[in-house]
Amino acid sequence: MKGRPAFRPVLSADQGLALGLFLLAALSPAVIQDNYFLDTISLILLWAAMATAWNIAGGFAGQVSLGHAAFFGLGTYLVALPQVYWGWSAWFGLVLGALAAAAVGLIVGYLSNRLRGPYFALATIALSQVLLVVFSRWREVTKGGEGVPIPFRPGLENLAFVGKGPWVYAMLVYLLVVFAIALYFERGRLGQLLAAVREDEDAAEAIGIDTRRLKVLAIVVSALLTAIGGALWAQSIGFVDPFYVFSIDLSVKMALIAIIGGMARAIGPLIGSVLIVSTESYLRATLSGPQAGQTGLYLIIYGLVLILVVRFLPQGLAPLMLRLLRWGKAGA
């Protein structure tokens, strides 16, 4: 029998790894000058946060969505349009988008509660498609298919920054908030209730858990956080294209990062984002120019990795990474 460890670590391995990533990200703008590199770091943070937001509904509540682009897109448009029309501060738009997405999440979550598995996924695809058609065709209000350029008025009061460094901090703050909420959904009392629902919904219902309220809550929180991500992304890019922000590709990317990283734990999407977004960014830099046609190649590999991971590593890569880490520590 193994003895009890002499001391109990203050942080679990998951939390330690997350903390390390946050610290690295926080230090990066001071050390790194290269704009492309900094841009990659803020994208890693953004996608980590959005995949985490997706995971609150998809992983923790078992409501697998393929239409989270709907919430993302609402976030982008509601931050962009009020600035264009009335010159509002982006912060108002961000809050507005978050509330709108939460409202849509509430309706969808509440109405689609009976739907399980692929039916829920189909319903969410339809939702994002409806919004795509509305936002790309309603020219008078949304400026239609050409998209919306956001006027650049730098300053914190307007959530617009010169240079890439401040964006790393903005995305980091966003990720910290989302991650803290996800931890609560994973570890807290809420997490235990959700685990019960996920494992056996009928049994959970039978012991008096209000499964509907729990699932709706998870979807609302997930939608709200995703919309904030959309707003931040729109502000950092300065342009909203309906065919991208409401695309199925975007919905799939959020899910894919969470799944490849690991859906069962809060750390999973972080690991997924580090792996996927950094490879993507690296390949985009190396495969540009004459080799641009090969972009399909890394997406082929994604598809393959996704198929292999769900089949052979349903817990994602997180447990594997953590074991490697522990093994590395033991070897040192």
Added chain:
Amino acid sequence: MEALAQLLVTSLLLAGVYALVSVGLTLIFGVMRLVNFAHGEYLMLGMYLAFWSFNLWRLDPYLAVLAAGPVFLLVGLATYYLVVRPVVPRPHTVQIFTTVGLSILLQNLALFLWTGDFRFLRTEYTNVVYKLDGVALNFPQVAAFGVSVGATLALFAFLKWSWWGMALRATAQDRQAAVLMGINVDRAYGLAFAVGIALAGLAGALIAPLYAVYPTAGLQFVLVAYVVVVLGGLGSLIGALVGSLVIALLDVVGAFLVGVAWKEALYFMVFLLVLLVRPAGFFGQRGAEEFRA
């Protein structure tokens, strides 16, 4: 009035193709309880099959249509044994993301091999136009409809009268009972999946002369097919046919009521409405939407 007649006939002819795609999708779901999120990619591959066999070997596109059935039957079988079979007993999430992964893989394989260019299959058939009371139709439209109806009827006959067809229906109704009756359920799954894929590939080859061929060409068709099958009831073949007709009519009504640009929104609104009000659709078994493996 003439515009209405033209629209009505065009929509009805297109409904035949939607029916073909949807029947395959719903057959796979009915037998395996699995939504194939890569269905549109096989349609896209069918389009490329017709396109390349004409452009490389000057093969008549309707020979490609003939070949598409058997070719995609094999492709479907290979997909089943390599990719789908291991995840059949697994939870929904695993099944969903296996076929989503397959969709990403195939789409980008096409992008990598043949680039994202829009390609058009133009043959002398396109110039063959029939006129009927002011309604103009070209040969590929009529052929797509005719072959679709023929293939769908053949499928129905196969399911109704052949031993394996009955085995498929039995498996769809009750997996356990089918096993007890001596049906090899694994083979039934493989057959259903392969036939579904074959229909998608066939549909692709049929519409290649009508639409642009590009790596994500399957998406718009498969999105409509999702609407159709949910409308009719996932797993119900008759439902898929009725759903296709409803979509064709929505097409016409939508074009007049809300304009062509908005009619897709109308599809998806109806789709959401059905999912929320009666997820089993017109003909689906109630409770199937809550099915858990």
